[in-house]
Amino acid sequence: EAGVAQSPRYKIIEKRQSVAFWCNPISGHATLYWYQQILGQGPKLLIQFQNNGVVDDSQLPKDRFSAERLKGVDSTLKIQPAKLEDSAVYLCASSPRQTNTGELFFGEGSRLTVL
């Protein structure tokens, strides 16, 4: 079974530029998550999708971050414009069940450096 795919693995941009990350979850997984992991910290949930609907985006900085999952499969996370403090690893995860049991399958992440 293929795992969660993410791209790009690494991205370096200057502040005020924009960036987009892509995630393809495990086939058949209804729930998709985007987490932000700042160096030395645990992952923090940015947004959770159930199929193509948003379940939780309470910690998403909506003035600069946006995410979509139009067909209920893959997803894109965009940052525009980026700030220095956005430097982090952006992890995508998916889970198979309707109910969030907490057992998530993670991708390898996209490491963003903002200069």
Next chain:
Amino acid sequence: AQKVTQAQTEISVVEKEDVTLDCVYETRDTTYYLFWYKQPPSGELVFLIRRNSFDEQNEISGRYSWNFQKSTSSFNFTITASQVVDSAVYFCALKKTASKLTFGTGTRLQVTL
């Protein structure tokens, strides 16, 4: 509010030593779930275990064991006879029903020969 504390930032052991990673949590709920995830250098978090708040039985899986004590709000993780492949960052996490996972700050384990 819920919180997970992993006081050990980094632990270094020699192969074959036993090592315990500490996790202390805070929650006002009576129903909740506790987790351990492993993050190897490749970056992806790997699920290790889930415990619900009503099941305080300790669990053993090969060289891994978990000690859940509600009286001290702790969910500690022990690796017996550590190996170099165990080197990773380990995260403890807490989840209430129908809410998001709250991760601790992680403990980096370095196992050397």
